[in-house]
Amino acid sequence: MAAEAKDRVLITGATGYLGRRLVKASLALGHPTFLLFRPDTASDLARCQMLMELKMEGAQLLQGSLDDRDSLISALKQVDVVVSTIAGDQILQQLKLVEAIKEAGTIKRYLPSEFGMDVDRMHHAMPPGDRVFREKRIVRRAIEEAGIPHTYISANCFAGIFLAGLAQLAIFMPPRDHVNVYGDGDKRCIWVAEEDVAMYSMLSVDDPRTLNKVVYLRPPANILSQMQVIEIWERLIGRELSKTFISEDEWISQMDKIPPFEQSAMAHFCHIYYRGELDFEVEGLAHGVDSSELYPHYKYVTAQEYLKRFV
Amino acid sequence: MAAEAKDRVLITGATGYLGRRLVKASLALGHPTFLLFRPDTASDLARCQMLMELKMEGAQLLQGSLDDRDSLISALKQVDVVVSTIAGDQILQQLKLVEAIKEAGTIKRYLPSEFGMDVDRMHHAMPPGDRVFREKRIVRRAIEEAGIPHTYISANCFAGIFLAGLAQLAIFMPPRDHVNVYGDGDKRCIWVAEEDVAMYSMLSVDDPRTLNKVVYLRPPANILSQMQVIEIWERLIGRELSKTFISEDEWISQMDKIPPFEQSAMAHFCHIYYRGELDFEVEGLAHGVDSSELYPHYKYVTAQEYLKRFV
Numbered sequence: 001m002a003a004e005a006k007d008r009v010l011i012t013g014a015t016g017y018l019g020r021r022l023v024k025a026s027l028a029l030g031h032p033t034f035l036l037f038r039p040d041t042a043s044d045l046a047r048c049q050m051l052m053e054l055k056m057e058g059a060q061l062l063q064g065s066l067d068d069r070d071s072l073i074s075a076l077k078q079v080d081v082v083v084s085t086i087a088g089d090q091i092l093q094q095l096k097l098v099e100a101i102k103e104a105g106t107i108k109r110y111l112p113s114e115f116g117m118d119v120d121r122m123h124h125a126m127p128p129g130d131r132v133f134r135e136k137r138i139v140r141r142a143i144e145e146a147g148i149p150h151t152y153i154s155a156n157c158f159a160g161i162f163l164a165g166l167a168q169l170a171i172f173m174p175p176r177d178h179v180n181v182y183g184d185g186d187k188r189c190i191w192v193a194e195e196d197v198a199m200y201s202m203l204s205v206d207d208p209r210t211l212n213k214v215v216y217l218r219p220p221a222n223i224l225s226q227m228q229v230i231e232i233w234e235r236l237i238g239r240e241l242s243k244t245f246i247s248e249d250e251w252i253s254q255m256d257k258i259p260p261f262e263q264s265a266m267a268h269f270c271h272i273y274y275r276g277e278l279d280f281e282v283e284g285l286a287h288g289v290d291s292s293e294l295y296p297h298y299k300y301v302t303a304q305e306y307l308k309r310f311v
Numbered sequence: 312m313a314a315e316a317k318d319r320v321l322i323t324g325a326t327g328y329l330g331r332r333l334v335k336a337s338l339a340l341g342h343p344t345f346l347l348f349r350p351d352t353a354s355d356l357a358r359c360q361m362l363m364e365l366k367m368e369g370a371q372l373l374q375g376s377l378d379d380r381d382s383l384i385s386a387l388k389q390v391d392v393v394v395s396t397i398a399g400d401q402i403l404q405q406l407k408l409v410e411a412i413k414e415a416g417t418i419k420r421y422l423p424s425e426f427g428m429d430v431d432r433m434h435h436a437m438p439p440g441d442r443v444f445r446e447k448r449i450v451r452r453a454i455e456e457a458g459i460p461h462t463y464i465s466a467n468c469f470a471g472i473f474l475a476g477l478a479q480l481a482i483f484m485p486p487r488d489h490v491n492v493y494g495d496g497d498k499r500c501i502w503v504a505e506e507d508v509a510m511y512s513m514l515s516v517d518d519p520r521t522l523n524k525v526v527y528l529r530p531p532a533n534i535l536s537q538m539q540v541i542e543i544w545e546r547l548i549g550r551e552l553s554k555t556f557i558s559e560d561e562w563i564s565q566m567d568k569i570p571p572f573e574q575s576a577m578a579h580f581c582h583i584y585y586r587g588e589l590d591f592e593v594e595g596l597a598h599g600v601d602s603s604e605l606y607p608h609y610k611y612v613t614a615q616e617y618l619k620r621f622v
Contacts, residue, residue, distance in 0.1 A: 041484075042476070048483035049471055052620050160360055165353070172359035309363050
């Protein structure tokens with residue numbers, strides 16, 4: 001019997017932060033992997049070079065754009081699975097992709113751009129951080145109404161953005177002298193290396209257990225409070241950091257002094273680090289599955305291993 | 312007899328376009344390789360991740376900055392060779408590095424940020440493209456007055472920037488339909504893949520033959536006119552491009568209609584593609600050496616191989 005052919009995967013946003021890692025994971029798992037790139041990418045040196053690197057690793061490039069319906073349909077006809085990483089201000093642009101997937105009618109699984117907190121648990125989110133949740137919910141509802149088979153990846157805290165800086169706002173390497181602690185720093189969070197977010201996502205694309213489910217990425221060794229993360233780092237560098245404990249009220253009172261983008265980040269920090277909203281039981285959730293139940297043998301990067309990279 | 316220890320190398324601008332390739336080349340050649348990074352890099356996600364990747368490949372990170380003399384002297388005392396890639400508006404910042412190298416007194420070789428045309432051949436350069444040449448000359452003279460052992464790398468046309476787009480302005484992948492040709496497209500240019508620029512540079516840092524010399528990177532198979540490059544691409548894709556031949560007068564008349572940064576690029580194009588100023592004999596130049604004489608066995612990427620990546 002011939003080996004079963006792997007699903008063909010189309011990735012949009014492939015030169016982005018998560019996108020390029022998804023491409024590598026997809027190729028590593030043996031999926032024929034297609035990247036959609038816009039014609040105007042030709043004038044972006046960094047993106048061109050990234051595309052060429054990914055092509056040299058085995059990806060196939062398709063020119064097209066969400067605003068060019070024909071290019072989109074033609075790309076969709078060449079694949080089985082679509083993974084989108086269209087983020088920031090562009091989340092609702094995915095509605096065009098949802099329409100095209102519906103029209104093509106052949107896509108076996110769609111993973112929209114999620115990769116954060118479970119947006120259906122965040123109806124109460126603080127402004128201005130609520131926008132991203134609201135827009136991702138609009139995309140979810142459009143997918144469900146169109147009857148498109150899907151998987152939503154809830155990736156919790158990206159290690160490069162949250163863990164690398166010990167959860168300091170807009171700091172992406174661990175401080176060696178001083179650290180801000182949110183409340184008592186005791187709320188359990190979940191930290192996931194970006195390469196593992198990519199690999200868990202790609203493991204799920206052809207897994208019947210993840211069909212129409214939310215996959216919560218919860219590497220067991222990485223369910224840790226901020227203080228536990230700080231202690232890991234202190235042990236690694238053999239030195240204690242000075243700490244400023246910031247109350248939730250203080251944190252919120254600082255929010256209106258900074259630009260809107262960071263305000264959103266501060267609002268997310270509130271839910272994660274003060275209110276502990278990543279800390280819930282997945283077992284028993286009708287639409288939820290836990291990555292560690294699905295892929296118990298996958299060797300993820302532990303928080304300790306991740307921080308060790310910076311020593 | 313013990314193997315001779317390789318020179319220790321400090322690279323500034325290591326997360327930049329050429330910098331990261333220099334780090335990889337330096338590590339590949341077995342040099343203990345140190346990267347200088349500024350404290351404020353901690354808030355730049357992309358640079359932090361790049362630094363961590365280079366660290367995981369074996370580079371050692373040193374925090375410091377050109378404005379912090381003590382950090383600079385302390386970094387210089389740990390190395391034998393310094394390679395700078397400080398570019399754009401920052402070229403004259405290297406004067407601080409030159410001062411510190413002079414003060415440290417232990418650096419065996421300094422490669423300033425050059426990697427383009429030989430600036431001492433460009434006294435006649437057109438504005439506004441002349442600024443970069445003028446500033447690099449100021450750095451050269453400061454190095455020479457301080458008696459610092461040095462090597463200047465003249466890298467000609469970076470493949471990613473010039474060859475990838477068939478020398479179209481601000482286009483970085485080869486067009487498939489139409490191409491602008493400068494004059495008759497017959498002036499000989501020299502196209503060098505960035506990874507080869509990095510490797511030739513690092514091969515030269517401990518080579519007595521390159522001491523106080525300009526090293527001209529001239530891979531023999533890559534000395535080609537624009538039309539020859541276009542023909543290579545046409546053969547690779549099995550299709551002829553339509554061509555617009557642009558006279559030098561037309562080109563110059565378009566210059567004042569665009570932003571200053573691109574005006575500089577257009578001025579450089581004039582010297583390279585209309586006036587053929589990369590096409591000169593190195594043999595007999597008192598201070599010049601040809602990379603193909605120095606490293607005839609190094610397997611560089613040919614223009615044909617480079618363009619094939621895009622097919």
